[in-house]
Amino acid sequence: xxxxxxxxxxxxxxxxxxxxxxxxxxxxxxxxxxxxxxxxxxxxxxxxxxxxxxxxxxxxxxxxxxxxxxxxxxxxxxxxxxxxxxxxxxxxxxxxxxxxxxxxxxxxxxxxxxxxxxxxxxxxxxxxxxxxxxxxxxxxxxxxxxxxxxxxxxxxxxxxxxxxxxxxxxxxxxxxxxxxxxx
Numbered sequence: 001x002x003x004x005x006x007x008x009x010x011x012x013x014x015x016x017x018x019x020x021x022x023x024x025x026x027x028x029x030x031x032x033x034x035x036x037x038x039x040x041x042x043x044x045x046x047x048x049x050x051x052x053x054x055x056x057x058x059x060x061x062x063x064x065x066x067x068x069x070x071x072x073x074x075x076x077x078x079x080x081x082x083x084x085x086x087x088x089x090x091x092x093x094x095x096x097x098x099x100x101x102x103x104x105x106x107x108x109x110x111x112x113x114x115x116x117x118x119x120x121x122x123x124x125x126x127x128x129x130x131x132x133x134x135x136x137x138x139x140x141x142x143x144x145x146x147x148x149x150x151x152x153x154x155x156x157x158x159x160x161x162x163x164x165x166x167x168x169x170x171x172x173x174x175x176x177x178x179x180x181x182x183x
Contacts, residue, residue, distance in 0.1 A: 002060070002061045002062065002180070003058055003059060003060050003067070003098065003101065003102075003180055004058075004059055004061055004181040004182070005056035005059075005070055005105070005180065005181070005182045005183060006056060006057050006059055006181075006183045007054075007055070007056055007183045008044070008047075008056060008069070009057075010044060012066060013037075013040050013041065013044055014037070014040070015066055015089070016040070016057075016069055016089070017035050017040040018089070019087065019089030020033055020035055020040075021033060021034065021035060024091065024094075025087045025089060028087070028123075028124055028127045028130065029087075030124075030149045030151065031151070032151070032152070051075065052073065052075045053071065053073050053075065054071065054072040055069065055070075055071040055072075056069070056070050056071070056182070056183065057069060058070055058086065058088070058098070060093070066089075066090070067089065067090035067092075067093040067098075068087055068089050068090065068098075069086060069087060069089065070084070070085070070086035070106065071084065071085055071086070072084050072106075073085070079117075080114075080115065080116040080117040080118065081116060081117060081118040081119075081120065082110065082114075082116060082118075083119070083120050083121055083122070084106055084120075084121055085121060086102055086106075099133055100137070100175070100177060101177060101178060103134070103137045104137065104171070104175060104177040105180050105182065106119070107119065107137075107138075107171065107172075108168075108172070109182050111165045111168045112168075113182070116165065117164060117165045118163075118164055118165070119162065119163050120142070120160065120161065120162035120163075121134065121139070121160075121162075122158050122159065122160055122161075123159045123161065124149065124151075124156050124157075124159075125144060125156065125157035125159050126156060131159050131161070134163075135161075137163075137175070138163045138167050138168075138170075138171040139162060140161060140163070141159055141161050142160045142161060143159075143160050144157050144158070144159055145158045
């Protein structure tokens with residue numbers, strides 16, 4: 001599967017709004033949103049103006065089919081650090097090995113293109129599979145924020161993970177991966 005990351009456009013909003021409310025997506029998010037088209041538009045306008053956010057659609061090249069969303073947030077050029085997250089909204093594209101491609105390409109983008117030092121993420125502790133996935137590709141657990149998120153009437157721990165620019169050459173040399181286009 002060959003994909004690319006293209007910038008989020010206004011004509012993507014309805015698809016992304018639907019993805020953001022899918023149970024297989026929201027079960028790993030901090031919230032279970034019910035988003036109106038107006039709220040989605042307001043979100044798009046906010047991130048479009050923000051220098052602290054970059055949002056891409058994950059698109060399969062062969063079919064030009066959008067399958068998910070990847071974002072950088074908390075972009076801090078002073079400290080050369082940012083966070084990231086992604087999800088696959090299209091159920092048919094899940095389990096096809098995209099995690100490796102996305103993970104290693106966002107590392108490449110953040111460390112080589114942006115010249116940043118640190119890329120971090122947060123994962124609900126119940127999402128053990130993703131914690132292990134990030135560890136397999138070089139992220140390290142930095143800590144656990146106990147009972148950080150209240151979701152469905154229960155508190156959940158959040159695992160904070162990060163990978164550093166100094167780790168990237170070793171990761172890159174250890175793993176072969178297809179470089180993808182990042183707009």
